[in-house]
Amino acid sequence: LAAEEGFDAEDIDGLGDADHSPLPILAVVGRPNVGKSTLVNRIIGRREAVVEDRPGVTRDRVTYEATWNGRRFKLVDTGGWELDVLGLDAMVAAQAELGIETADAVLFVVDATVGATDTDEALIKIIRRAGKPTVLCANKVDGQSTEAEAAYLWSLGLGEPYPVSALHGRGSGDLLDAVMAALPEAPPQTFGTALGGPRRVALIGRPNVGKSSLLNKVAGEDRVVVNELAGTTRDPVDELIELGGKTWKFVDTAGIRRRVHLTAGADFYASLRTASALEKAEVAVVLIDASETLAEQDTRIITMAVEAGRAVVIAYNKWDQMDEERRYYLEREIEQDLVQVQWAPRVNVSALTGRHMEKLVPAIETALAGWETRIPTARLNAFLGELVASHPHPIRGGKQPRILFGTQAGTRPPRFVLFASGFLEAGYRRFVERRLREEFGFVGTPISISVRVRE
């Protein structure tokens, strides 16, 4: 096994030790078909993609990390959500509103070949109300001949329209320069830095699992509401809560407290809330109603937390309603439907009676510790060497791919890069992940493993 001398994460191109410290967020807003997704793909396509091997990673992603001129930011594509949940207009407005609410700047996309429609006008009202820096993209300007149409969009009162062809790339550099000028260097609010400040917790779960009850129970009367930025309509509210002798920041609690009035589309709102809370959190406490059959929405929320790369704790609430029979089925559900988070600590609580509230903090701390674990390269390679010797990859087409060496490229969550002499099958990669967990723990954290094939 050739562990290279002095090899460390910085030697791998494109893989610095990126953590999940907050980056400025850009919301891409516009009515359907103006080319938002095409534009988002163009923007993130500039970045060298790292092939991630995490199960289920590609589904329903709305937040992407992007880089322009060396500056990193997050891109929220507000168009990627379940399109048929709400009526079209309500859907577009809701997406825009929530997207804008959580963003530091807005990229408003209009189809220049169509001009501004009533829906566009409605969106502009929402953007104005939010008062966030906004860049206007006049899309589908594929050639010189359509540039005049872009100029008409000056009349929208959002400043200079940047003529762009998301499809062909025309004008996207100028657009991104304008976007970078509009985005703050770092998010202005004090969500807390990685070191020192209170740890950031997202309390998530589908409606009625008991989120607000739990929040009230743990917070008591002592909570401090922070992040009410003067002069903005920014709605998410963070609360500082004393638990187990420490201060924790529960992010985005307004979304927990406020009852959503829409009945149709409540799921849709809940998903956006969850995404926005996860965006700001380090650890997610996923609440599940233990008295009811696990719902698809529960697993979807867990998947969101995993895909966001957050530490995860599963809290089974309403344990006071547990009986023998339910308990039996619950065990089966955990085995069958929660395999993707077998590694997450579980606590069985009751927000009503206060049962096992004291177990919450140790579970959160365990998950955060796993999330921040770093395995020294030498130790990792000693482990990989033994693993390769005792469990070699199956021979395929007369060849036997080998893991040559590996390194941990990042933490929060742990990310590994393995260098191999050939393609490693998914089954073998899962085996490697399982053994990594057996050896090093990683309780409460997703881990990602990418494989680079050395020719």
Ligand code: GDP
């Ligand atoms: P979204 O609904 O706003 O995300 O829009 P999409 O990105 O899905 O694009 C809608 C349609 O417009 C697709 O057929 C795209 O290929 C097309 N489109 C997007 N950008 C451009 C562009 O710059 N020029 C032209 N001609 N078509 C585009």
Ligand code: GDP
């Ligand atoms: P949220 O929508 O997730 O914020 O859920 P709520 O906190 O509003 O709770 C929904 C319902 O479940 C309310 O009627 C609560 O009183 C009830 N509830 C919450 N936690 C518990 C619990 O631990 N045990 C029982 N029996 N009921 C609970």
